[in-house]
Amino acid sequence: MRRLMVTIGVIGCGWHSRATHGPCLKQYKETIGGVCLAACCDVDEEAAEAYRADFGFERAYGSFTQMLESEQLDAVWVIVPEQLTVPISLQVMDTGVAVFLEKPPGIHTADVIALQEQAENRSIRHRVAFNRRFVPMTNLLIDKLRGQAQDNQIYSITYDMIRINRKDADFSTTAIHAIDAAKYIAGSEYAELRFRYDDLSGIAPGLINIMADGFFRNGVRVKLNCYPHSGSARETVTVRGEGFSYELHLPLLESPNSFAGLICSEKGKVAIIPEEQEWTTAFGFYDENASFLDALKSGGHLMHDLSSSIQSVAVMAAIRNRAETYLG
Structure with a gap:
């Protein structure tokens, strides 16, 4: 209505x-x-x-x-x-x-x-x-992967979430962005993950690095690397496949002078697409709000509901509990 x-x-x-x-x-x-x-x-x-x-x-x-x-x-x-x-x-x-x-x-x-x-x-x-789902460059990357998938195999997705001087006792509630965005880009739920942790409690109670590797149900390999207390602030997604490699660099407020955009390498040819929009739009915040309001006004279909977040929360909880494995 x-x-x-x-x-x-x-x-x-x-x-x-x-x-x-x-x-x-x-x-x-x-x-x-x-x-x-x-x-x-x-x-x-x-x-x-x-x-x-x-x-x-x-x-x-x-x-x-x-x-x-x-x-x-x-x-x-x-x-x-x-x-x-x-x-x-x-x-x-x-x-x-x-x-x-x-x-x-x-x-x-x-x-x-x-x-x-x-x-x-x-x-x-x-x-x-989950604002990363609404990042324009994320969705451009997904469009490119859909085009590649018709003829070329996607090998792997690596998601690196690096922060400066974050001392959260529970970084899993931030790492869920990496968990969810990688799944969204893959277009598939996780099949299995194996976790490793670096204990950084000497810096702050509960502080850890989080590493995970495994597979999505569609067979694509995944690696997640979350380092909350490192020397730079960046968030990147690297997708490698048959004859192509894409690098998505997300726009972080903590790193305003770093490159944000998409680097597309296809059969040796490189195209660089910089993100030039204002931050709230470039990082997906405007569209996650605007498209929700549009759907409420029009009575149209709403995506990105609670059911789509259940597995992301399950993986987040596995990390909080220092699980060694997760089976989807």
């Missing part, structure tokens, strides 16, 4: 929400329209008020339950720490409105399944915000 106006509420006005979703929602309202930025909330009421003023929301709250009771919303963005995503999202779903969930949608696979069942039972339209 087509809606003339979608009324939006946002739960969570912290750094990530301010850097990504707030600007994207404001941009969508100003350029496309058809949305009302009705309310935002945060336990830090000053942060909520600043978010309201900066991005054009009408009201700010210090309690999400008060916001849900007071506002007539069509959709709610849940942008909170991962341990709060499930309980808050379930309460939002109880109101019957559409839900936009930041990643990871749960800490455990059972969490995601519970959310999915609630969404199915109540016919809740929703999206999980």
